[in-house]
Amino acid sequence: MSDDLKLTDTFRKIFLAGVGAVALGAEKSKAAIDSLVEKGELTVEQGKVLNQELKHKVDDAVADAMAKAKEKTAAKADSEKPSAAPNGDDFSEMLNSLTPEQLAALKEQLAAKDTSADKTSAEKSAAAETPDD
Template sequence: MEKLGENLKKLLLVGIGTAAVTAEKSKEILDELVKKGELTVEQGKVLNKELKHNIKETIKDNVKVSVKASTPEELQTLLEKMTPEQIEQLKQQISNMEQAAEEKTADTEEAVEAEEEKPEKTAEATEEASEEAADAE
């Protein structure tokens, strides 16, 4: 379990380090271009912001951290390592998931009830049509 935690820590540090180095290098390149007069300062700032934004998106898309606890003991160990803020966020996520599940269940029940009412409505419509046809004759 400790190896998993260490590996996750190393993975996160690699991702953060990569982002930091990339941001520093991009700033250095932009500074050089500005010095050479190839870019104005404003263009350099805009380009730097875009690069940082793109780096953040790339990291979000490509760096996946998943922790799978296969036993209650492993889950307990993970929970013990969490900060109070992380635990609060986890509680909020669980609450959101429960609400979504309840809404889905309610929607499913409404759909089932609607389906059960359809044959009754169809039978009523058929009877009304028959009565109207008989009245028309």
């Protein structure tokens, strides 16, 4: 019987050692899991903060781009507006600022315009003089 007691006692010790190992493993794994969760939560919080910063930077960049686009559009619209008719002083200044080549080209354009205006008025007078049948 003594052998049975030793055998039973040995099995009992082995069983308790196994239960202890499982309990110890569970405690260690719980501590490790808690540590990982804590680090994960910190990482998630840092990610949220970085995401918010990035979002603000993108919003600022979009606002700047929109403002620049509006400025360019406004500048383009201003440059396309017809200028007011020059007064006598402005016209004289413009003529004085022309190079000889530009002045010659302007004279040619004025002569061509006078010739076409004369032809048009001659055609109108000829049409007025012919009787309609």
